[in-house]
Amino acid sequence: MKIAGLSAFPLTPLVDDRLDEESFAAQIVRLARSGVDSIGALGSTGSCVYLSREERHRAIEIAAEMSEGVPLIAGIGAVSTSHVIQHAADAQLAGADALLLAPVSYQPLTEDDVYGLYADVTSATDLPVVVYDNPRTTGFSFSHELYGRVAQLPNVVSIKIPGVPEDPTTARAHVDAIRAIIPSHVTIGVSGDAFAAAGLQAGCDAWYSVLAGTLPEPALRITRAAHRGDDAAATAECARLQPLWDLFAQHGGSIRVVAAIAEHVGRAQRSCLPKPLLGLDDEAREDVTHVITDLGLVP
Amino acid sequence: MKIAGLSAFPLTPLVDDRLDEESFAAQIVRLARSGVDSIGALGSTGSCVYLSREERHRAIEIAAEMSEGVPLIAGIGAVSTSHVIQHAADAQLAGADALLLAPVSYQPLTEDDVYGLYADVTSATDLPVVVYDNPRTTGFSFSHELYGRVAQLPNVVSIKIPGVPEDPTTARAHVDAIRAIIPSHVTIGVSGDAFAAAGLQAGCDAWYSVLAGTLPEPALRITRAAHRGDDAAATAECARLQPLWDLFAQHGGSIRVVAAIAEHVGRAQRSCLPKPLLGLDDEAREDVTHVITDLGLVP
Numbered sequence: 001m002k003i004a005g006l007s008a009f010p011l012t013p014l015v016d017d018r019l020d021e022e023s024f025a026a027q028i029v030r031l032a033r034s035g036v037d038s039i040g041a042l043g044s045t046g047s048c049v050y051l052s053r054e055e056r057h058r059a060i061e062i063a064a065e066m067s068e069g070v071p072l073i074a075g076i077g078a079v080s081t082s083h084v085i086q087h088a089a090d091a092q093l094a095g096a097d098a099l100l101l102a103p104v105s106y107q108p109l110t111e112d113d114v115y116g117l118y119a120d121v122t123s124a125t126d127l128p129v130v131v132y133d134n135p136r137t138t139g140f141s142f143s144h145e146l147y148g149r150v151a152q153l154p155n156v157v158s159i160k161i162p163g164v165p166e167d168p169t170t171a172r173a174h175v176d177a178i179r180a181i182i183p184s185h186v187t188i189g190v191s192g193d194a195f196a197a198a199g200l201q202a203g204c205d206a207w208y209s210v211l212a213g214t215l216p217e218p219a220l221r222i223t224r225a226a227h228r229g230d231d232a233a234a235t236a237e238c239a240r241l242q243p244l245w246d247l248f249a250q251h252g253g254s255i256r257v258v259a260a261i262a263e264h265v266g267r268a269q270r271s272c273l274p275k276p277l278l279g280l281d282d283e284a285r286e287d288v289t290h291v292i293t294d295l296g297l298v299p
Numbered sequence: 300m301k302i303a304g305l306s307a308f309p310l311t312p313l314v315d316d317r318l319d320e321e322s323f324a325a326q327i328v329r330l331a332r333s334g335v336d337s338i339g340a341l342g343s344t345g346s347c348v349y350l351s352r353e354e355r356h357r358a359i360e361i362a363a364e365m366s367e368g369v370p371l372i373a374g375i376g377a378v379s380t381s382h383v384i385q386h387a388a389d390a391q392l393a394g395a396d397a398l399l400l401a402p403v404s405y406q407p408l409t410e411d412d413v414y415g416l417y418a419d420v421t422s423a424t425d426l427p428v429v430v431y432d433n434p435r436t437t438g439f440s441f442s443h444e445l446y447g448r449v450a451q452l453p454n455v456v457s458i459k460i461p462g463v464p465e466d467p468t469t470a471r472a473h474v475d476a477i478r479a480i481i482p483s484h485v486t487i488g489v490s491g492d493a494f495a496a497a498g499l500q501a502g503c504d505a506w507y508s509v510l511a512g513t514l515p516e517p518a519l520r521i522t523r524a525a526h527r528g529d530d531a532a533a534t535a536e537c538a539r540l541q542p543l544w545d546l547f548a549q550h551g552g553s554i555r556v557v558a559a560i561a562e563h564v565g566r567a568q569r570s571c572l573p574k575p576l577l578g579l580d581d582e583a584r585e586d587v588t589h590v591i592t593d594l595g596l597v598p
Contacts, residue, residue, distance in 0.1 A: 017381050049405045050379045080349045081574035082316050106348045106403065106436050107576055108551045117575035137405050139438055252407045275380035276416035277406055 001098060001128045003158040003187050004205040005037030006223040007073065008212035011259060012046040012059055013268035017275055019055045021062060023268050027214075028066035034216035037206075039067050040100055042075035044137055045210045045255050049077055049104055050274035057090045064095025071097045073130060077104040081120050088125040098157065099125060102132035103140045111146050118150045128157040134191070135162060136253065148181035156186060160208045163192035164199045171202035179203065193219070193254065194245035197238035200226035210254040211244070214262050215297050243291045256280050260288045265298050300397060300427045302457040302486050303504040304336030305522040306372065307511035310558060311345040311358055312567035316574055318354050320361060322567050326513075327365035329566075333515035336505075338366050339399055341374035343436055344509045344554050348376055348403055349573035356389045363394025370396045372429060376403040380419050387424040397456065398424060401431035402439045410445050417449045427456040433490070434461060435552065447480035457486040459507045462494035470501035478502065492518070492553065493544035496537035499525035509553040510543070513561050514596050542590045555579050559587045564597050 010027045013020040031039050041063040042048040042056060051059065060074045074096035076087035088099055101121060103114045122129050131150050135141040142150075147159055159182065164171040178188055189206030190199025196207045200223065212219035218241060225233035248254040255273065260280045262268040271279045280288065292298050309326045312319040330338050340362040341347040341355060350358065359373045373395035375386035387398055400420060402413045421428050430449050434440040441449075446458055458481065463470040477487055488505030489498025495506045499522065511518035517540060524532035547553040554572065559579045561567040570578045579587065591597050 044406070052382070079573075083351070103575070104405065107343070107554055108435065109575065110551070110577065113575040113577050116577060120574065136407065252409070255406055274378075275419065276402070276408065276412040278409065278412050278415060 001071065001157055002185070003038060003071070003073070003098065003128075003130060003189065005227070006212055006216075006219055007038040007040050007189065007206055007208045008034070008036040008216055008219070009040040009043040009045045009208060009210050010213035011255075011262055011268060011272060012042060012051065013262065013272035014047075014274055015269045015272070019051070019059060020269060020272065021058070023272075024059060025062050025066050027267055028063050029068070031213065031216060032066065032068040032070045035220055036070065036212055036216050038071040038073055039063065040073040040075065040208060040213070043100060043208075044075075044102070044134060045213055045258065046075060047274050048075035053086065053090065056087060057094055060091050060094035060096050073098045073100050075100045077102045077132070079104050079106050081117055084117070084121050085124045088121060088127065092125065092127050096127065098128040098130060100130045100132050100160070102134050103138050105139050109140050111143065114140060114142070114146065115149050118153055118156070122153045122155040125155065127155065129155045130158040130160055131156055132160045133162060144177060144181060147178055151182035151186045158187040158189055158206065160189050160191055161204075163195035164190060164202050164204070166198065168198065168201060171198050175199075175203040193248065194238070196222050197226060197231070197234040200234060201231050210258055214258045214267070218297060241295060244295065247288060247291060251280065251284065257288055260285050261292055261298075264289055264292075300370065300456055301484070302337060302370070302372070302397065302427075302429060302488065304526070305511055305515075305518055306337040306339050306488065306505055306507045307333070307335040307515055307518070308339040308342040308344045308507060308509050309512035310554075310561055310567060310571060311341060311350065312561065312571035313346075313573055314568045314571070318350070318358060319568060319571065320357070322571075323358060324361050324365050326566055327362050328367070330512065330515060331365060331367040331369045334519055335369065335511055335515050337370040337372055338362065339372040339374065339507060339512070342399060342507070343374075343401070343433060344512055344557060345374060346573050347374035352385065352389065355386060356393055359390050359393035359395050372397040372399050374399045376401045376431070378403050378405050380416055383416070383420050384423045387420060387426065391424065391426050395426065397427040397429060399429045399431050399459070401433050402437050404438050408439050410442065413439060413441070413445065414448050417452055417455070421452045421454040424454065426454065428454045429457040429459055429488075430455055431459045432461060443476060443480060446477055450481035450485045455485060457488055457505065459488050459490055460503075462491035463489060463498045463501050463503070465497065467497065467500060470497050474498075474502040492547065493537070495521050496525060496530070496533040499533060500530050509557055513557045513566070517596060540594060543594065543596075546587060546590060550579065550583065556587055559584050560591055560597075563588055563591075
């Protein structure tokens with residue numbers, strides 16, 4: 001399995017702090033029909049670590065049932081290796097095509113801990129595994145050397161990196177340096193939606209996108225422009241969306257903003273995030289509504 | 300319930316990645332008979348967030364059964380408020396006397412999220428609650444203002460703060476500033492064993508101690524000296540243990556070092572930490588053995 005192109009990471013909306021199966025299923029159907037290349041359920045935006053084992057299993061069942069053949073990547077992160085391995089088995093049973101694993105931490109992790117985690121999990125599953133480097137939520141940053149070590153493990157098919165450096169030459173060198181130490185079958189995907197055009201132009205194979213999980217169309221415009229080599233169009237569309245990226249930054253990440261968008265357009269009920277995560281307050285929601293309306297992202 | 304004096308936080312040893320009930324029970328008995336003022340089971344050192352709901356429940360049952368009337372504080376942290384509330388109910392059923400709650404995070408938390416967490420949990424339990432500020436593991440730092448807000452909540456009885464400033468006058472001012480904005484019935488306890496003498500001298504009511512959970516005697520010497528007003532003796536004993544505090548710092552916190560100690564003295568089997576946390580390597584274990592032998596902490 002080769003993960004490339006646009007991978008869309010939807011919310012896993014809750015209602016009364018339980019899985020909102022209907023809203024989640026409807027969103028998976030929308031994504032499956034939107035033209036995205038894969039769907040990442042239970043990513044960070046999908047509240048992976050906030051759900052019980054049963055809720056995770058049910059969410060992946062729904063996503064597998066509704067994804068209409070679009071490859072389904074299932075987040076399996078947890079602080080305990082034993083729980084991660086359970087989630088991997090559950091996700092496979094539920095119909096996932098690939099797994100996404102971040103080194104979720106409570107006690108700070110060493111590089112050897114993280115390597116051991118991936119070694120244990122990749123040897124316990126036969127599904128493809130995406131290595132997920134998300135320093136903001138895990139408190140752990142991969143070294144390039146560690147990328148190289150984990151990418152050699154069986155079943156590892158992709159590395160989901162955080163944003164790339166702003167300068168195009170530096171960004172290209174950054175991606176090239178990772179590429180040089182991983183096997184050729186392992187793809188590199190950029191995260192941090194503001195870095196999408198820069199990451200794709202720097203040579204990333206995939207964009208693991210939060211925006212695409214809720215509003216796939218603008219993300220598809222950027223991805224398609226980059227893939228047909230129209231860097232100017234990709235960069236222009238990404239730059240046009242800067243007010244949205246600014247809101248992501250202002251609210252400590254994208255999840256609260258996309259939750260407000262999903263609630264605004266009726267794709268989730270208020271409050272769809274797992275407690276203790278509070279949704280945006282009314283004033284911030286107004287800002288979000290103005291921005292997405294001005295950008296023409298919603299009717 | 301007034302939490303003061305020495306609170307001992309034992310490991311929750313595993314064997315083959317499952318709860319080692321026998322080793323855990325034996326350690327609780329040792330602590331109960333050692334003279335510590337309370338026992339904190341399933342703290343950070345007790346691998347709280349790494350265990351399943353069932354394992355947590357069983358660990359608190361064992362601790363309640365073996366603690367011989369010494370007050371038992373149970374860690375209930377989790378990233379989801381709904382899971383924290385389940386753990387609180389489970390811990391009460393299992394016989395805990397008080398609860399310890401850190402704002403465990405995956406998505407970075409806001410002050411309002413954290414306040415909401417404590418408001419929801421304290422209103423769902425009638426057990427006393429210790430507010431646990433552990434920026435190193437949670438990625439969240441309380442402001443003094445937030446200490447003040449959560450300390451007003453019903454059932455909050457203590458705040459577990461990280462280390463105090465090194466300078467005694469600054470440390471006293473720091474503790475006084477917290478004291479000034481919390482109700483008089485709420486105690487303040489210092490964490491970070493290297494700060495024990497400094498924290499107690501600065502006016503902390505309690506020492507929430509990792510060392511005491513595995514080796515209570517040296518921790519009791521410091522606490523008793525501080526409580527009889529012999530600041531010089533408390534400071535001297537704390538300073539004498541500096542090589543141990545240096546090992547804690549060198550290995551990214553205390554847990555791997557106390558696990559190595561517990562394994563060395565036969566109070567846990569190797570490897571007693573939950574994966575992906577690896578124990579120390581053989582070279583580091585030799586350092587630990589030298590230090591605790593030189594300090595006269597083990598036979």
